[in-house]
Amino acid sequence: MSRSLKKGPYINQDLLKKIKDLKPTDKTVIKTWDRACAITPEMVGFTIGVHNGRQHVPVNIVENMVGHKLGEFSFTRKFIVHGGRKAKDEAASDK
DSSP: OOOOTTTOOOOOHHHHHHHHHSOTTOOOEEEEOOTTOBOOGGGTTOEEEEEOSSSEEEEEOOGGGTTSBGGGGSOSSOOOOOOSHHHHHHHHHHO
C-alpha cells in the first residue's frame, strides 16, 4: 500500500544530507540500511550501498529509478537454479 499523498514519499533526510555533501564526480559508496527510502532526482548519478540483510549491494542510481524504493534494487533472496533431469541435460550440453 502506498503512502498517503498528504504526507508525501518517505525520504531519509540523513541519506539526503550525505548525498548533498558529496560531489557528483565522487565515486564513494554511501552505505544505508534504509530500504524503504524513495529515490529522488538528487540521488541520480551516485552509488548507494543498500543492505540486503547480509551485505551492502552497490546500486548505481539512474533516472529511471526515480520514484522507486531503494530495496527494489537490492534482492534479499538468491535464486538457485531448479534441479531435475532437464536442467542436468542443459548443463551437459553447454559444456
